[in-house]
Amino acid sequence: MPATPAPQSPPPAPGRPPGRRLxxxxxxxxxxxEAIAAAFFEELAATGYARLSLEAVAKRAGAGxxxxxxxxxxxxxxxxxxxxxxxxxxxxxxxxxxxxxxxLAFLAEVAHALNxxxxxxxxxxxxxxGGRTPELAEAxxxxxxxxxxxxxxxxxxxxxxRGELPAAVDRELALDLLAGPLYWRLAVVHTPTAPxxxxxxxxxxxxxxxA
Amino acid sequence: MPATPAPQSPPPAPGRPPGRRLxxxxxxxxxxxEAIAAAFFEELAATGYARLSLEAVAKRAGAGxxxxxxxxxxxxxxxxxxxxxxxxxxxxxxxxxxxxxxxLAFLAEVAHALNxxxxxxxxxxxxxxGGRTPELAEAxxxxxxxxxxxxxxxxxxxxxxRGELPAAVDRELALDLLAGPLYWRLAVVHTPTAPxxxxxxxxxxxxxxxA
DNA sequence: TCGAGACGGAACGGTTCCGTCTCGTCTATG
DNA sequence: CATAGACGAGACGGAACCGTTCCGTCTCGA
Numbered sequence: 001m002p003a004t005p006a007p008q009s010p011p012p013a014p015g016r017p018p019g020r021r022l023x024x025x026x027x028x029x030x031x032x033x034e035a036i037a038a039a040f041f042e043e044l045a046a047t048g049y050a051r052l053s054l055e056a057v058a059k060r061a062g063a064g065x066x067x068x069x070x071x072x073x074x075x076x077x078x079x080x081x082x083x084x085x086x087x088x089x090x091x092x093x094x095x096x097x098x099x100x101x102x103x104l105a106f107l108a109e110v111a112h113a114l115n116x117x118x119x120x121x122x123x124x125x126x127x128x129x130g131g132r133t134p135e136l137a138e139a140x141x142x143x144x145x146x147x148x149x150x151x152x153x154x155x156x157x158x159x160x161x162r163g164e165l166p167a168a169v170d171r172e173l174a175l176d177l178l179a180g181p182l183y184w185r186l187a188v189v190h191t192p193t194a195p196x197x198x199x200x201x202x203x204x205x206x207x208x209x210x211a
Numbered sequence: 212m213p214a215t216p217a218p219q220s221p222p223p224a225p226g227r228p229p230g231r232r233l234x235x236x237x238x239x240x241x242x243x244x245e246a247i248a249a250a251f252f253e254e255l256a257a258t259g260y261a262r263l264s265l266e267a268v269a270k271r272a273g274a275g276x277x278x279x280x281x282x283x284x285x286x287x288x289x290x291x292x293x294x295x296x297x298x299x300x301x302x303x304x305x306x307x308x309x310x311x312x313x314x315l316a317f318l319a320e321v322a323h324a325l326n327x328x329x330x331x332x333x334x335x336x337x338x339x340x341g342g343r344t345p346e347l348a349e350a351x352x353x354x355x356x357x358x359x360x361x362x363x364x365x366x367x368x369x370x371x372x373r374g375e376l377p378a379a380v381d382r383e384l385a386l387d388l389l390a391g392p393l394y395w396r397l398a399v400v401h402t403p404t405a406p407x408x409x410x411x412x413x414x415x416x417x418x419x420x421x422a
Numbered sequence: 423t424c425g426a427g428a429c430g431g432a433a434c435g436g437t438t439c440c441g442t443c444t445c446g447t448c449t450a451t452g
Numbered sequence: 453c454a455t456a457g458a459c460g461a462g463a464c465g466g467a468a469c470c471g472t473t474c475c476g477t478c479t480c481g482a
Binding site for chain 1: 257258259261262331332335336338339340342343352356381383384387388390391392393394395396399400402405408411412414415416417418419420421422
């Protein structure tokens with residue numbers, strides 16, 4: 001019974017950090033665990049969550065099915081755990097000194113994420129699946145939506161502090177405007193973007209915030 | 212000439228219009244066909260395209276599987292056909308006399324569509340599936356995206372004619388701004404909307420277009 | 423009246439996947 | 453060096469669907 005805490009074992013570390021069965025925190029130190037995680041995301045992009053088969057994940061990872069079941073109890077648990085793990089980055093606040101600069105930095109970050117081919121396929125799929133699987137929706141919300149939401153809110157707060165926006169700026173709308181158009185273009189309609197696309201979008205958004 | 216051409220048959224109608232096997236045009240006169248279509252969309256909303264089982268559709272419709280296979284050759288063909296059928300409405304141009312009025316009317320139409328519970332579940336699912344199934348993506352594009360795109364383009368043209376926008380208005384960005392924020396809010400993040408939400412959004416969008 | 427054909431229903435063999443379990447191998451600790 | 457434990461591989465029974473085929477019934481138009 002390796003993975004589970006093994007309450008009686010001697011003082012030092014119980015071997016090397018194994019995976020774990022219950023949610024609580026991503027691990028991934030294991031090379032087998034890493035291979036499984038990579039295979040999981042590739043399979044997720046190719047097949048979609050609904051049709052994703054743990055058998056295919058195991059085969060792609062060059063692992064046995066037992067290696068997966070030793071780490072997670074189910075496909076849903078595995079998904080929640082791995083998705084939460086990758087979304088934790090949260091990264092820097094990106095204070096560029098001006099509202100337009102901050103907006104542009106935010107857009108560039110979103111665009112960069114959505115231009116990853118794997119992410120562009122996986123994210124819409126998980127969002128759609130979240131409509132059917134509340135646990136998955138919650139994991140997405142706390143890991144992704146709330147993180148971005150926090151960044152965008154701080155972006156607006158800084159602009160208010162600088163006097164670039166009135167204190168009463170409509171934050172709800174601003175958040176939708178920051179995320180919506182890019183998501184729509186890159187993840188829904190798959191339209192190519194001109195090199196200065198983000199620049200022009202940033203101009204429009206700043207104008208909208210000030211309205 | 213509803214069903215197959217039936218080149219030799221006498222002048223009058225050959226019975227009643229049956230479904231048909233190949234794409235080309237929605238029919239749906241049949242009561243059985245209607246029941247199947249309704250069951251299909253309910254099942255699609257509940258299960259998602261990937262897991263949708265024609266057996267379940269037949270059961271929900273109170274029909275036999277043979278009744279489905281008599282009309283469509285596969286799940287994909289059925290989906291393309293039925294989705295194209297519902298999206299054809301296209302509706303009126305909605306010229307309200309002002310840019311802001313037109314924008315608001317456009318937003319209201321989008322919001323109304325996305326507030327249908329079935330649509331709100333089905334659309335993100337089909338979009339995600341479209342990333343994996345080119346035929347489905349194409350059906351969605353020609354039936355939905357191009358229709359909306361045309362409406363939005365005419366909306367901008369009218370504003371240019373009125374002198375409300377410069378002729379060089381950035382149509383690409385405007386289209387993303389019209390669709391993206393609402394789609395983001397209603398279909399991705401599922402956030403409730405205040406009663407005056409569309410009004411305030413329309414103000415922001417008009418300001419953005421003019422920037 | 424009678425035949426054509428669509429109907430609901432049920433069963434068919436063939437896949438695919440699940441979650442469990444058993445092999446024999448490899449490796450690292452003690 | 454011995455051995456415990458994780459490993460890859462894959463067989464297993466059970467379940468769900470697929471797409472097809474067959475019933476026996478019912479409703480038409482000829």
